[in-house]
Amino acid sequence: MKRIAIAAGIVSMLALPFLGNWLRRIPEARCALDGGALVTSYRVRLADAQGQERDFCCIRCAQLWLERREQPARAIWVADETSGVMIEAERAHFVRSLVVTTPTTGNRIHAFRDLADAERHAEKCRGTILTGGDRPFAIRE
């Protein structure tokens, strides 16, 4: 009886990783840096040096990811906060305001396709439109 119990314990111990892996076989879309949930209006997508695309929950996460990579990204897209449409980062207008987009990272940078939207947000939420070296991804773009 004791041997059966020990054998059952060993078998379940060996089976657990397989069972857990099988239950998680369909990966859900989440932030490539910290696993946080993706929100359409704030997400960022980048193609790394190998061409692999990764999604991030906010600009801060994408910046942290790039800081820890030696090679720059091939391409970066950000979501227009007004429509949720993905646009190239270099065409976007960035605003740093008092509004936090993702509480887990404390990101306060917002991306807009239209300058008018960016200016409206900056005025409404006491923000600043980022230019030159202050723009996110400025060096790596």
Add this chain to the structure above:
Amino acid sequence: MILNAYAVLDGFLAILRLGLGLLVIFLALATWRARRRRGDEVVASKREERGTLLFLAAFALVGLAIVSWPVFYLLLQSYIPEWPGVMCIYGVTQIGAGSVGTARFLPDLLRSMQLLKPTLVFVGGAWLILHLLNGRTATAPLAGRALLALLAVGVLATGDAVAELAYLLVPKKEEFVTAGCCTQAFDGAERFSRFLPHALVEEPYRHWLNLAYFWLNGGMVVALFAALRLGWMRKWLALLAALLAATIVLNLVFLVETAAPALLHLPLHHCPYDLLPEVPESTVTIGLFVLGSFAVGWACVAAWLGRHRETETLVPPLVAKLLSIGLFGYLGSLVMMALELALARAR
């Protein structure tokens, strides 16, 4: 106070532990004083009754301490949705940091509980080992040591219960996380691994850490197997104790630097707390390691603190049993971790 099912359960367990902890302290001190006095049969009978009550209370206390350990983490897990800036247990442990009110004590209370709980379980096990050995002797030569261990169990359990009750009662709506959740703490350059050589933990060299993990834990398994096959000696136990300390440190570093990012499929995210909800089976791996390391520690306690003329024949089989449990824990944790990492890489 945040009231949910886990808070009620945790509070109930803490109240029970507080009562039993105080009872154990009182009875242990009374027994200690009574040991010094000589008395007639009535006094001896009273002492025996008190001893039985003390054993039952301490046994229940150690059992509750073991149960309360996972319940505590389930409680922290259940608090995550309470704050928008919190995504895992780490964030919960930071609530109250920087506050000027009573909430400022929350992070320290949690830190102390995270240290007290494993210490309490280990000391409780050590007491049980000494009590078992002492109970099989004719003149109870280890009674003093067992009583001291019991007093330590009572003090630790009372402290743990008071800290837990205080944590439950202190208002937590006062201060939110300001510096973000675990991404800032575990993924930044400021994490605790900065104290270690870069050649061990930096990304390009991490295979050295993986090698060290498998070699050291594998070495521990071989050493335990050899100790069981060849018979144990005090020198051998000293080696096992040294290996035990090394594996605890290395496994902590490995968990943060390699296991968490690999199992979470997030190469730059090093938060071990995320494993609880995302890869729950990894808690079994960690549990097996804790069991293995505690068993080896208890074997050392039995051999070193349980030494007496009367226990000469009792200690070796007990140590062998504990080392077998240690072997099971270490081997199980090593095999499970290897399987989990291989499966995570294959996906």
